[in-house]
Amino acid sequence: MSEAGKPTSGEAGKPTSGEAEKQTTGETLALGHAFPDHRCGVVGAARVSAYATSSGDDNPIHTDEATARSIGLDGTIIQGMLLMALADEALAAWRPDSVCRRLTARFARPAPTGSEVVIGGRVVKTEAVAGAELATLRIMVRDGKGAVLAMAEAVIEN
Amino acid sequence: MSLVGQSASASLTVTVTAEALAAFAGGIGASGSGKRRPTTFPIAWLTQPAVVDAVRQMATDRPSSLPVHELQTIETLAEAPLDRPLVLTATATRTDADRITLQAVLAEAGGTSLARLHAILRLVP
Numbered sequence: 001m002s003e004a005g006k007p008t009s010g011e012a013g014k015p016t017s018g019e020a021e022k023q024t025t026g027e028t029l030a031l032g033h034a035f036p037d038h039r040c041g042v043v044g045a046a047r048v049s050a051y052a053t054s055s056g057d058d059n060p061i062h063t064d065e066a067t068a069r070s071i072g073l074d075g076t077i078i079q080g081m082l083l084m085a086l087a088d089e090a091l092a093a094w095r096p097d098s099v100c101r102r103l104t105a106r107f108a109r110p111a112p113t114g115s116e117v118v119i120g121g122r123v124v125k126t127e128a129v130a131g132a133e134l135a136t137l138r139i140m141v142r143d144g145k146g147a148v149l150a151m152a153e154a155v156i157e158n
Numbered sequence: 159m160s161l162v163g164q165s166a167s168a169s170l171t172v173t174v175t176a177e178a179l180a181a182f183a184g185g186i187g188a189s190g191s192g193k194r195r196p197t198t199f200p201i202a203w204l205t206q207p208a209v210v211d212a213v214r215q216m217a218t219d220r221p222s223s224l225p226v227h228e229l230q231t232i233e234t235l236a237e238a239p240l241d242r243p244l245v246l247t248a249t250a251t252r253t254d255a256d257r258i259t260l261q262a263v264l265a266e267a268g269g270t271s272l273a274r275l276h277a278i279l280r281l282v283p
Contacts, residue, residue: 009185040187047187048186050185050187051185051186052185053185054181054182054184054185054186054202055182055201055202056186056205056206057202057205057207057265059224059225059226060224061224061226067224071223071224071282071283072283074245080226080227080230081198081201081227081230082186084198084201084230085186085196085197085198086186086187088196088198089186089187089188089195089196092188092193092194096193096194097193098194099194099234100197100234101233101234102231102232102233102234103197103198103231103232104229104230104231104232105225105229105231106228106229107227107228107229
């Protein structure tokens with residue numbers, strides 16, 4: 001832990017699960033409950049390339065500097081779908097027994113390859129639907145300096 | 159002729175395998191506990207050639223542009239069974255001069271929906 005309740009960055013950008021995250025397992029989520037910051041580490045070219053291979057999301061703006069620059073970017077960018085997947089993984093690390101029923105992400109700005117990614121949020125709604133306890137979380141995907149890369153919303157079943 | 163309001167569709171058979179799930183999780187850098195499937199796994203099927211072609215058909219007036227995600231949603235209705243043929247139906251619609259929406263449904267062969275996907279793609283430049 002680098003600071004109370006927050007996981008540290010993993011080696012080579014691998015996410016790590018913090019103790020505080022696991023403590024919430026089984027606890028009923030309430031309005032305002034925090035989804036603690038999950039530090040995914042630096043998402044570099046190797047990770048972008050690995051995701052391109054495993055997902056097929058190989059748009060050259062993620063892997064080819066010249067193509068990225070040709071459309072006005074400063075360089076290659078992290079796949080939005082990878083950021084979304086990292087948000088889902090952060091949720092899974094925090095609430096490993098939960099089921100994500102709905103996940104949506106709106107991408108606020110290009111995330112340069114090599115950005116550190118930090119994901120956290122808050123419960124903004126709880127409801128019981130057909131016997132299931134659902135919590136809606138507003139999630140922010142930020143870079144290491146706090147700039148918002150994407151805003152996400154997840155509906156999870158506790 | 160403007161493409162705004164026009165659509166192109168694709169339908170393909172897909173299969174969820176344990177190997178594909180593990181490979182996808184590995185690509186994310188997931189811990190791979192196997193306790194929970196990556197929610198976003200079905201999004202990878204949107205990169206299948208038939209779906210990409212449907213998107214390209216909606217961008218023939220912008221041949222040098224690339225589609226970039228503005229928004230993506232995935233709604234899981236039921237866990238997709240392993241090793242069974244499933245049907246992914248996707249429709250790309252040119253909604254305005256710069257955007258294409260992509261709607262997709264993953265269903266069992268019998269028609270039961272398992273997941274719904276919605277994307278807004280912006281054509282740049």
